[in-house]
Amino acid sequence: MRAEAVTPPQPGTKAADNDRELALLRLVAQGDRQAFETLYADYYRRLGRFLARLTQRQELIEEAVNDTFWVVWQKSGEFRGDSLVSTWIMGIAYRCTLKTLRRAGGAATEPLVEEYEDTGAPEVHAQQELRDWVGKGLRHLPLEQRTTLELAYYMGHSCEEIGEIMDCSVGTVKARMFHARVKLRNLLPALGGMTGRAKA
Amino acid sequence: MNQSDDVFSIHRRVWELIPWVVNGRASGEELRMVEEHLADCSDCREEHEFQTRLRAAMSAEPRPDTKADGVAAAASLQRLWQRVDGEEEPALPVVRRRASSSFARGLLLAVLIEAVGMVALSAALWTRDSPPPGAPLYRTLSAPAENASRATIRAVLQPTLTLGELQALLERAQLQIVAGPSDAGVYSLAPQPALAVASAQPALAQLRAHPGVRFAEPIDAARQPP
Numbered sequence: 001m002r003a004e005a006v007t008p009p010q011p012g013t014k015a016a017d018n019d020r021e022l023a024l025l026r027l028v029a030q031g032d033r034q035a036f037e038t039l040y041a042d043y044y045r046r047l048g049r050f051l052a053r054l055t056q057r058q059e060l061i062e063e064a065v066n067d068t069f070w071v072v073w074q075k076s077g078e079f080r081g082d083s084l085v086s087t088w089i090m091g092i093a094y095r096c097t098l099k100t101l102r103r104a105g106g107a108a109t110e111p112l113v114e115e116y117e118d119t120g121a122p123e124v125h126a127q128q129e130l131r132d133w134v135g136k137g138l139r140h141l142p143l144e145q146r147t148t149l150e151l152a153y154y155m156g157h158s159c160e161e162i163g164e165i166m167d168c169s170v171g172t173v174k175a176r177m178f179h180a181r182v183k184l185r186n187l188l189p190a191l192g193g194m195t196g197r198a199k200a
Numbered sequence: 201m202n203q204s205d206d207v208f209s210i211h212r213r214v215w216e217l218i219p220w221v222v223n224g225r226a227s228g229e230e231l232r233m234v235e236e237h238l239a240d241c242s243d244c245r246e247e248h249e250f251q252t253r254l255r256a257a258m259s260a261e262p263r264p265d266t267k268a269d270g271v272a273a274a275a276s277l278q279r280l281w282q283r284v285d286g287e288e289e290p291a292l293p294v295v296r297r298r299a300s301s302s303f304a305r306g307l308l309l310a311v312l313i314e315a316v317g318m319v320a321l322s323a324a325l326w327t328r329d330s331p332p333p334g335a336p337l338y339r340t341l342s343a344p345a346e347n348a349s350r351a352t353i354r355a356v357l358q359p360t361l362t363l364g365e366l367q368a369l370l371e372r373a374q375l376q377i378v379a380g381p382s383d384a385g386v387y388s389l390a391p392q393p394a395l396a397v398a399s400a401q402p403a404l405a406q407l408r409a410h411p412g413v414r415f416a417e418p419i420d421a422a423r424q425p426p
Contacts, residue, residue, distance in 0.1 A: 017407040064382055066280045073284055087255040153255040158225035177219055191253050
C-alpha cells in the first residue's frame with residue numbers, strides 16, 4: 001500500500017485491525033492453527049459476501065474462500081508487512097477467484113442474488129428493495145468494474161490498495177471507478193434524485 | 201492557467217475523489233478540498249449523494265449472522281484442514297522443502313510403516329467382524345440404526361486429528377464409530393463387538409487424554425444417541 005507507507009493510516013479501525021491481523025498472521029507463520037482459525041472466522045463471511053458479487057455459485061464461493069486461505073496458510077511466512085494484511089489477503093482472494101471462475105466458465109460470473117431475512121419491518125423491506133435494485137444495476141458492469149466498486153464500498157479499500165489487490169495501476173483503478181460510476185448513473189438514475197426509490 | 205481553468209480542474213479532481221471521501225479513505229487534505237467544492241457545486245453535491253446511497257446499499261448486510269453460518273464456516277474450515285493435512289505431507293511447503301534428503305527418506309519410511317500398519321489393522325478388523333458361518337454377507341439399510349443404539353460415548357474430534365491417529369486411538373480404546381459425524385460434528389462410539397458389555401470408563405479416559413479429542417462424554421443408557 002504505497003500511499004499508507006508515506007501517510008500514516010487514518011485514525012480509526014483500519015490501523016487497529018491491521019495490528020491485530022498482523023499479530024495473528026505472524027503466529028500463523030509459526031504454524032499456529034488457532035490464530036489461523038481466528039483469521040479465517042474474521043474473513044469467512046465478509047469474503048463470501050464479496051465473492052457473491054462476482055459469482056452466483058455457492059460452491060465456487062466456498063472453493064475460492066478455501067483456496068485463498070490455503071495460500072494464506074502456505075505463504076504467511078513470506079508476508080513482509082509492505083501492505084495491510086487485508087490488502088494482501090484480498091489480493092490472494094482476487095487471484096484465486098479469477099482462477100476459479102476461469103475454470104468454471106463464463107456463466108459463473110453472474111452475481112449471487114442474496115436471500116433476505118424477512119422480519120416484516122417496513123424499513124427492512126425498503127432496504128431490501130434498494131439492495132435488489134442496486135444489485136441489478138451492478139450486474140450490468142464488467143467484472144473488473146464491479147470488483148473495484150465492491151472493494152471500495154463493501155470492503156472499504158483505498159484506491160492504492162485496490163491497485164495492489166487487482167494488480168493494476170492507480171490510473172486503471174480510477175478509470176474503472178469512473179466507468180462504473182457513469183454506467184450506474186445511467187442504470188440507476190433515481191438513486192441520485194431521491195432518498196431511495198424503495199422508500200417512496 | 202486562468203481562473204475558470206482552475207475551477208474546472210478542481211471540479212474534475214473533486215469528482216474523481218468523491219468515492220474515496222464516501223468510503224472514508226480520502227486524506228484530510230483531499231477531504232477539505234472536496235467539502236469546500238461541494239458547498240459551491242450542485243453537480244458534485246448530487247454525485248456525492250448518489251455515491252453515498254450506492255455505498256449504503258452495497259455495504260448493508262442482508263441479514264445478521266445465524267447459527268447456520270457458524271456451522272457452515274466450521275464445516276468449511278474442517279475441509280480446509282483436511283486439505284492442508286493431506287497436502288502438507290507429500291508436497292512439503294516451500295519453507296520446509298529444503299529439508300535434508302535423510303529427512304525425506306525418513307518420511308518415506310514412515311509412510312511405508314503406516315501403510316503396513318493400516319493393512320495389518322484392516323486384517324485384524326476383518327477377522328474380528330467376520331460373520332459366523334452361514335450368516336448373510338450383507339447388511340440391510342436398517343442395520344446402522346441398530347448399531348447406533350449400542351453407542352456408549354459421544355465425542356467431538358479436533359479438525360487436526362488425522363485418519364491414522366483416529367484409527368490408532370479407536371484401536372487402543374477398543375471402540376468403533378457407529379454413527380456420525382452429526383451436523384454438529386458429533387461421533388457416536390461403541391465398544392468393539394467382542395467387548396459389548398465392557399465398561400465405557402477406561403475408553404472414555406483414553407479419549408479424554410488424547411489431544412485430538414475436543415470432548416468425550418458417556419451416553420446415558422436411558423437416552424438414545426443423536
